[in-house]
Amino acid sequence: MTSLAGLTGIFTNPDSVLHAAAKLRDAGYRKFDFHTPYPVHGLDDAMGVRPTILPWISLVAGFTGALVAIHLQWWTGAVDYKLIVGGKPFFAMEPSIPIAFELTVLLSATATVVGMFALNGLPAWFSKWQRGPHFARSTDDAFVLTVDAGDPLFHTDKTKAFLESIGAEQVSLVEYHDA
Amino acid sequence: MSTPTDRPLRDPWARAEVAAATIESGHREPLFIGMPTAGEVTEKVSNVVERKPSKAFFLALTITSSIAGWGVLTILYTIVTGIGVWGNNQPVGWAWDITNFVFWIGIGHAGTLISAILFLFRQNWRTAINRAAEAMTIFAVMCALIFPIIHTGRPWVAVYWLLPLPNQMEMWVNFRSPLLWDVFAVSTYFTVSLMFWFVGLVPDLATLRNRATKKISKIVFTVLSLGWTGANRHWHRYEKAYLILAGLSTPLVLSVHTIVSFDFAVSIIPGWHTTIFPPYFVAGAIFSGFAMVLTLMIIARKLLGLEQFLTLKHIENMNKILMATGMMVGYAYGVEFFIAWYSGNPFERFIFINRAFGPYAWAYWTMVTCNVFIPQLFWFKKIRRNLAITWVISIFVNIGMWFERFVIIATSLHRDFLPSSWGYFTPTWIDVSIFAGTVGIFLTLFLLFAKYLPVLAMAEVKSILPGAQPTHNGHGGTH
Numbered sequence: 240m241t242s243l244a245g246l247t248g249i250f251t252n253p254d255s256v257l258h259a260a261a262k263l264r265d266a267g268y269r270k271f272d273f274h275t276p277y278p279v280h281g282l283d284d285a286m287g288v289r290p291t292i293l294p295w296i297s298l299v300a301g302f303t304g305a306l307v308a309i310h311l312q313w314w315t316g317a318v319d320y321k322l323i324v325g326g327k328p329f330f331a332m333e334p335s336i337p338i339a340f341e342l343t344v345l346l347s348a349t350a351t352v353v354g355m356f357a358l359n360g361l362p363a364w365f366s367k368w369q370r371g372p373h374f375a376r377s378t379d380d381a382f383v384l385t386v387d388a389g390d391p392l393f394h395t396d397k398t399k400a401f402l403e404s405i406g407a408e409q410v411s412l413v414e415y416h417d418a
Numbered sequence: 419m420s421t422p423t424d425r426p427l428r429d430p431w432a433r434a435e436v437a438a439a440t441i442e443s444g445h446r447e448p449l450f451i452g453m454p455t456a457g458e459v460t461e462k463v464s465n466v467v468e469r470k471p472s473k474a475f476f477l478a479l480t481i482t483s484s485i486a487g488w489g490v491l492t493i494l495y496t497i498v499t500g501i502g503v504w505g506n507n508q509p510v511g512w513a514w515d516i517t518n519f520v521f522w523i524g525i526g527h528a529g530t531l532i533s534a535i536l537f538l539f540r541q542n543w544r545t546a547i548n549r550a551a552e553a554m555t556i557f558a559v560m561c562a563l564i565f566p567i568i569h570t571g572r573p574w575v576a577v578y579w580l581l582p583l584p585n586q587m588e589m590w591v592n593f594r595s596p597l598l599w600d601v602f603a604v605s606t607y608f609t610v611s612l613m614f615w616f617v618g619l620v621p622d623l624a625t626l627r628n629r630a631t632k633k634i635s636k637i638v639f640t641v642l643s644l645g646w647t648g649a650n651r652h653w654h655r656y657e658k659a660y661l662i663l664a665g666l667s668t669p670l671v672l673s674v675h676t677i678v679s680f681d682f683a684v685s686i687i688p689g690w691h692t693t694i695f696p697p698y699f700v701a702g703a704i705f706s707g708f709a710m711v712l713t714l715m716i717i718a719r720k721l722l723g724l725e726q727f728l729t730l731k732h733i734e735n736m737n738k739i740l741m742a743t744g745m746m747v748g749y750a751y752g753v754e755f756f757i758a759w760y761s762g763n764p765f766e767r768f769i770f771i772n773r774a775f776g777p778y779a780w781a782y783w784t785m786v787t788c789n790v791f792i793p794q795l796f797w798f799k800k801i802r803r804n805l806a807i808t809w810v811i812s813i814f815v816n817i818g819m820w821f822e823r824f825v826i827i828a829t830s831l832h833r834d835f836l837p838s839s840w841g842y843f844t845p846t847w848i849d850v851s852i853f854a855g856t857v858g859i860f861l862t863l864f865l866l867f868a869k870y871l872p873v874l875a876m877a878e879v880k881s882i883l884p885g886a887q888p889t890h891n892g893h894g895g896t897h
Contacts, residue, residue, distance in 0.1 A: 253888040276456055276625070277881035278653040281888055291655045297662050315582060315590035327594050337599035337677050344670045345606040348663055352613045355659035359652040362644035369647075377648050378625040380456035380880075385649075 241414045243388045244367040245270075246398055248407025250382040253279050259384065259405040260285035266401065270387035274368070274377035293354055300350030301343045308342035309335055371413035385413070449543055449882065451726045456880040459727075463622075463874045464629055466722050471869055474721075482861040489855005492848050493568055501571050503848045509834040510843040512827055515569045516681075518853050520823040521706070522562035522860075523604065523678055524699075527671055528707025529555025530611055533618070534667035537660075543735055545878040546728045549622075550718065550868070551711045552615040557863040558710070559608045561856040566600075568852075596680035603677040610670055614663050617656070620646050621877040675699040682826065689769040689830035692757065698750035702822060705743035705789070708736050709815035716809045718868055727874055734802045740815065741796040747822070748790035765835070773829045777842055781825050788818025 250256045256273060263271050264287040273282060282288075316322075317330035327334075356362065368374055368385050377383035384407050386398055395412065402410045454462070496503055506513050529551040536544040570576040578585050580601045582593075591598050624646035627639035646652070679699035682690035712733070719728040758770040773782050792814045795801045802808070828843050867873070880886055 253886065257888045272649045272651050274648040275650060275653065276460075276648060277621070277877040277886065278657050279650070279888065282650050283654050286650060288651055288654050291658055293655055293658050294662060297666075311582060312593040316593055320588060320590055322589075322592075324592055324594055334594045334599075337596075337673070337680070338593065338602045340669075340673055341599075341602040341606040341677075344666050344673075345609060348610045348613060348666050351659050351662045351666075352617055355617075355655050356644060358655050359649075361646065361652075364640060364645055366645060366647045374647075375628040378621065378628050378646075379460045383648075 240417055242367075242417050243395075244371070244385075244413040244415045245388040245390075245393065246386045246395070246402060246410060247368065247371045247373055247413050248384045248402045248410040249373045249376065250384065250407060251380075253382070255406045256382045256384075257281055257285045259402075259407065262405045263384075263386070266392070268386060268390055268392055270390035270393075272385050272387075274374075274383040274385060276378055276380060276382075279382070291358065293351065293358060296354040297347045297351045301347035304342040304344070304346030305339050307346070308339040312338060367415040368413055370415055372409065372411055447731050448884075449546070449729070449731065450879070451729055453884060454726060456883060456886065459874075459876055459879050459883070460625055460629075462724065462726070463872050463876050463879075464626055466724075466868075467626060467870060467872060468629070475865070475869060479862065479865050482858050482865060485854055485858025486862050487855075487858070489852055489858055492851035492855060493564070496568060496848060496852070497571070497573065501569060503846060505844050505846045505849050507841055507843065509839050509841055510828055510831045512831060513824075513843045514845050514849040514853070515565045517820070517823045517827055518856065519562050519565040520678055520699075520827075521820045522558045522565075522856065524675065524703035524706040524819060524823075525710045526555040526558035526562065526607070526611070526707065527675060527700070527703035528711050529553070529558075530607075530614070530667050530671040531704050531707065532711075533614060534664040534671060537664045538668060542882045543732050545875055545882060546732050547711060547715060547736070548878070549615075549618065549875040550715055550873050551707075552611065552618065553867045553871070554710060554714065554864065555611050555707075556608070556615060557860050557867075558707075559604065559611065560863070561860050563604065563608070564852075564856060564859075566604075596677065596684045599677045600681055603674045607670060607674045610663070610667060614667060617660060617663065618875055618878070619871065620644060621648060621656075622872040622875065624648065625876055626872065672700055675703040682830075687830050688763070688765040689773065689826065692754060694750055694753055694757070698747070698754075701743050701746035701750065702789075702819060705740065705747055706815065706819035708740045708743065709812040709819070712736055712740070712808060712812040713816060714864060716805055716812070718873065722868065722873060724874060727879060730803045730805075733805065733808055734799070737796045737802040737808060740812075741793050744789055744793035744815070748786075751786065751790065769830055769833060772833055773825060776829065777832070778825060778829045781821050782829070785818050785821040785825050788814040789822060792818075 250259065250273075256275075256279060260273065260282055264285065271286075273279070273286070275282070312335045313330045321329050366374075368383075371383075371385070373381065373383040384402065386393060386402065392398070399410050504514060506515075529548075532544050532551045533548045536548075566580075567573045567576055570579060577583065580591065580598075582591050591601075620643055623639050623643035627636065627643045630636040630639055676696035676699065679695035683692060683695040685691060715728060716733070719725055755770050755774075758766045761767075773779075792811055795807070795811060832841055832843060834840060
């Protein structure tokens with residue numbers, strides 16, 4: 240069974256990408272995206288992408304790391320198995336800082352990477368745009384616009400005409416197989 | 419806006435404007451030669467991965483993997499026989515093994531410095547070298563990890579000696595020991611560097627996936643690229659994640675060699691118990707790391723035909739960092755002596771005079787010559803831009819930085835507080851073979867990386883090409 244993924248078009252100039260993104264946003268489209276070989280400055284604003292919650296995930300994970308590290312060092316040394324080493328206190332903040340710092344970084348970095356991919360819906364072994372004519376160029380040298388057929392404003396002919404009016408080239412329909 | 423004149427400008431703001439105008443007008447040396455387009459970047463870099471490996475590649479791989487294999491055999495011999503096969507003695511109970519550990523960890527520091535700190539400082543020239551330097555970091559840390567693991571003698575039980583795992587004895591690792599801080603620092607560093615490298619690779623792996631024609635490479639790159647499509651909504655989170663990772667890695671890279679230096683500084687051995695160790699070790703690590711990047715990349719850029727992207731400008735920038743960090747290291751050598759004298763501590767004075775003029779004077783002066791004197795040649799622009807001389811100097815720095823760690827470790831230990839136990843350390847052939855083996859492992863991994871993965875961060879290079887970014891997005895045309 241094949242289903243309609245949406246419309247795709249191609250841009251080669253970063254200025255016209257920003258221009259087109261703002262037009263799509265202002266026209267009320269929500270489910271559209273530009274597939275680009277590298278991040279284009281200013282495109283987030285032009286598309287109206289809202290800030291991601293990712294930094295909060297990193298922050299919470301970092302605090303968790305610090306708390307786990309301090310608790311681990313205090314509980315093992317001062318509660319579970321007290322052992323005098325060189326006459327030092329069973330627990331003190333100073334020698335606990337290095338490990339607290341390392342676990343803060345470790346948990347925060349891991350959460351950042353895992354969170355980033357998860358929020359992006361990755362890993363995904365299949366993209367409904369991959370059968371589109373421009374897909375390979377989106378990781379090479381062109382900016383590929385995709386408008387999802389699920390967008391409330393989507394209309395095969397009207398949207399196509401609109402995309403052409405804002406500078407998209409080689410606008411075409413993309414279909415994909417669904418199981 | 420004022421126009422550039424011949425008259426020297428008194429006003430600093432006017433000078434800054436003239437400088438900006440010079441850059442805008444294109445008088446600044448371009449980062450890449452010949453104004454490559456995004457398509458050319460894809461083509462040139464992917465071609466390295468896609469073309470058939472040459473005979474020279476297999477020859478090089480055979481040599482390096484033979485050395486690695488020899489190293490693995492001697493490691494097995496050590497484990498089967500016991501670490502008595504090493505040259506360690508009383509009082510030099512720490513010697514070759516930890517020297518190699520610190521040496522390799524240090525090599526690893528350039529990668530994270532380039533990928534994180536230069537990223538935060540918006541040093542765009544880093545894009546030509548960051549991928550390879552990050553790969554180097556990971557391979558160097560892998561080599562480093564071999565040493566603490568094998569020095570335990572029974573590596574299969576090392577896991578509960580090193581990590582706080584619940585066990586039948588109900589005992590825990592000693593969190594008050596800097597050696598344990600090291601376990602956490604190095605393993606965190608390895609994990610974070612690996613993630614950082616992988617996150618950077620994902621868009622480039624997607625490029626390779628979309629270009630793949632053979633079934634096997636298609637499957638491999640599909641899996642590795644995690645289905646990256648370059649959607650801007652994804653880039654949005656990706657860039658945020660990259661920035662956070664850079665922000666986390668910057669203190670991390672400084673912490674790792676700081677904590678490695680604590681292994682020594684927290685002890686009470688004269689020559690080790692000094693507060694200058696953390697910054698001194700970090701500067702030395704960056705110094706040795708950049709030397710290794712130069713050693714490998716000067717050859718790789720030539721063999722892979724990437725001179726267009728990794729230009730003399732990049733080499734010169736790296737040489738400047740090499741000279742700066744080399745002088746920091748030289749300064750630390752000087753301050754150590756000053757403090758030893760100024761402290762009035764006879765043991766401290768003795769150990770430093772012994773370092774420079776005792777039985778290990780040959781090692782000390784090798785270190786000073788390689789690390790302090792030779793890099794001074796980089797004051798000359800001609801030498802900074804001369805590939806052959808730069809390569810030779812980078813080798814000297816690699817040697818010098820290995821000797822730095824050896825000098826610190828061996829000289830402080832071979833003169834104990836009790837003169838009857840004074841001794842001298844000589845490595846055995848096993849010691850030498852294991853170190854050579856790690857060099858073989860490092861080079862083998864780097865060769866495989868340079869052939870089978872994109873050595874240049876394609877997406878990052880493309881993003882800073884002339885004309886790659888919009889001109890009227892409110893930030894002016896400076897991008």
